[in-house]
Amino acid sequence: MADEAPGLRLFATIPPPAQPGRYRExxxxxxxxxxxxxxGGALVYSDNNTVDPWAVAQEVLAATEDFAPLVALQPLYAHPYTVAKTIATFGAVYGRRIALNLVAGGAVGDLAALGDDTAHDDRYARLTEYAQLVRRLLAGAGPVTFEGTWYRVRTLPMFPPLPAHLAPELYISGSSEAGLRAGRTLGAVPVRYPEPPGTSGDGPHGDLRGGGVRLGVIARDSDREAWALAYERFPASRAGRLAQRLARSVSDSHWVERLSAAEEFPGGPDSPYWMGPFLHHATYCPYLVGSHEKVEREIMRYIDAGCRTFIMDTARAEDDYAATAAVFDGALKRHGEPGTTRVAP
Structure with missing residues (x-):
């Protein structure tokens, strides 16, 4: 589990495609x-409105030395055998490990377009079975027979075999009881969009032990400088607010409903916790904004709550990667740990 390793698992996010023909670079x-x-790695999105995540993951592997694509895996997009075959092939070609971010799918319109009307909790039951079959196929114990509610295979072999040390680590997105239950069954690291401080568990981040969060960070030498950049990158707009309300109306995800109901500054005027980018449909997670000291202290609260995995929002500039890593190094040092953030999954 993520809280058993020294340091933190720190993931970036691969940006979405912009200019055709230039996305590879x-x-x-x-x-x-x-x-x-x-x-240690980077999240690769998967939904109806982006490119194939496995093609992106291959480019990530080809461009790096010891860096793990965290591929968002949605059951509707590929059969479990196809996924297992791809992972095993990456292992044979690159000798590298990837990670899987299991998602059940929450955009009702996207699911309907694919002809799927499975209820919310049943989608997590399907996701559980899906991941179990992928894991069985990659285990290399011989031809697999699997009789489930959603998937069935008969004496199905897997080639090439995947070495045990390259078996993918599992993460799972979902904060509903069905999502948390799926995570427990699979032994997957639960990843959540953290709620406003003081709204969950025994403290501001009290229900995050052993799990991870997805958020953004803007930290500079002073609060004034950080907030100036934050408002420049994420300006408020009526169109953005309306787009966010529409997105809320077509999603049955529990986290979307909860975060949509939050105020822009739920932690008060002195808190770095900011919901502005989410509430104006500029991104899908909250942000921590402020001086290096203030943001590092807030990150310490997550670490104190047992959170060891952080998946960061898409970088808006190349120097964001180093700036963000420096904030986490600072937080670890304040926490009395060596400032080493990079732990590959």
Whole structure:
């Protein structure tokens, strides 16, 4: 589990495609910058509105030395055998480990477009079975027979075999009881979009032990400088607010509902916790904004709560990778640990 390793698992996020024909180099450059800064890997998105995540993961592997793609894995996009075959092939070609971020799918419109009307909790039951079959296929114990509710295979062999030390680590997105139950069954690291301080568990981040969070960070020498940059990058707009409300209306994800109901500054005027980018549909996670000291102290609260995995929002500039890694190094040092953030999954 993430809280058993020294240091932190720190993931960047591969940016979405922008200019056709130039995305390959954008992916490679983002991965190289993140690796050089000390990140252990990078999240690769998967949904109806982006490119194939496995093609992106291959570019990430090709561009880096010891860096793990964290591939978002949604059951509707590929059969478990296809996924296991791809992972085993990466192992044979690169000798590298990847990680999987299991997602059940929460955008009802995207699911409907694929002809899927499975209920929310049943999607997590399907996701559990899906991951179990992928894991069985990669275990290398011989041909696999699997009889489940959602998937069935008969004496299915897997080639090439995947060495045991390259078996993917599992992460799972979801804060509902169904999502948490799936994570417990699979032994996956639960990743959440952290709620406003004081709204969960016994403290501001009291329910995060052994898990991870997804957020953004903007830290500079002073609060004034950090907030100036934050408002420049994420300006408020009526159109953005309306877009966020629409996104909320077409999602049955529990975390979307909870965060959508938050105020822009739920922690008060002195807190670095900011919901502005989420509430104006500029990104899908909260931000910590302020001086290096203030942001490092807030990150310490997550670490104190047992959180050891951090998946960062998409970088807006290349120097964001080093700036973000430096904040986490500072937080670890304040926590009395060596300032080493890079722990590969």
């Amino acid at each position: 954008a992916v490679r450059r983002a991965a190289r910058c993140a690796e050089a800064a000390g990140f």
